[in-house]
Amino acid sequence: MKILAPSPGISQFVEGWCRSFLQVLMEAGLAGVSIEKVDAKSCAGALAQMKEKKYCATLSGSGQLKGTMKLVLSEPEALQLSFVMTPDAASRASQLDDAQRGALTELISRTAATLTSSHWVRGAAKLEIIPSGTENAEPDLICEGFRISAEKFKPVTIVLGPSTELAQSLIALEKESPAVSPAQKTSGASTMSASQAAGPSSNLDLLFDVKLEATIRFGGRQLLLRDILSMSAGSVIELDRQVGEPAELLVAGRLVARGEVVVVDGKFGLRVTELSGAPPQAELLKA
Secondary structure, eight states, rough: OOEEEHHHHHHHHHHHHHHHHHHHHHHHHHHTTEEEEEEEEHHHHHHTTTOOOOEEEEEEEEEOEEEOOOOOOOEHHHHHHHHHOOOOOTOOOSOOOHHHHHHHHHHHHHHHHHHHHSSSSTSSSEEEEEEOOOOGGGOOEEEEEEEEETTTTTEEEEEEEOOOHHHHHHHHTTTGGGGGGGGGGSOOOSSSGGGGGTTTTTTGGTTTOOOOEEEOOOOOOOOOOOHTTOOTTTOOOSSSSSSSSSSSEEEEEEEEEEEEEEEOOOOOOOOEEEEEESSSHHHHHHO
């Protein structure tokens, strides 16, 4: 296991992971979340101290990215992180079972998608998670990593281990300035909090405080006028949706997500389980 010499391209890549993880964890509702970069030497020390079984997620790069990237953390930390996606499972899951692995895979996949869509021109680079066992969790190279902290949440350290091919492609991208968004250049701070997740200000920020009507749609039904006029107290209207199907979240009349209905402090809510195909920002700006 070798420690990779720092470079601007690799440093931007790690900062992109920090920013993307922060955004996804905030969207998942993790309170008081912040992310701190961890240098490669400290990451190597963290790996050496992991007495428990390690969890390893391997991502394969394509487009401007070539090679693979390993995300390594201890299984207890992986279990805790998976609860962000399945909070109800915290009271019954005592180990990293298939369901919790699936939740963690979804979390990492969302983060990778957020990273590639914001760090490069859309479609120019892609990271896809591939199945990997725990027997080969040790990365050959370590660049850096990051530590996730939040309220009522034990800190989780994730070690990033790129393959030699991926490290070389990141270094090559340093020379291609148009490929890397200037918005991703940071001021040098090593810790990111929720207030920094959105990145630098832009004209779009002026719209963020605009209030939009959000509606949860359980289903619909077309009725004839005579049927409506014949309704009275106690009438039952059958909707075009089966029991167990997800409800839809509409913002400004546009579908942005689907999820399951929950009750929070005596009020109905929606736990988002699926985002619409297009990015919510793009959909809402069309509205």
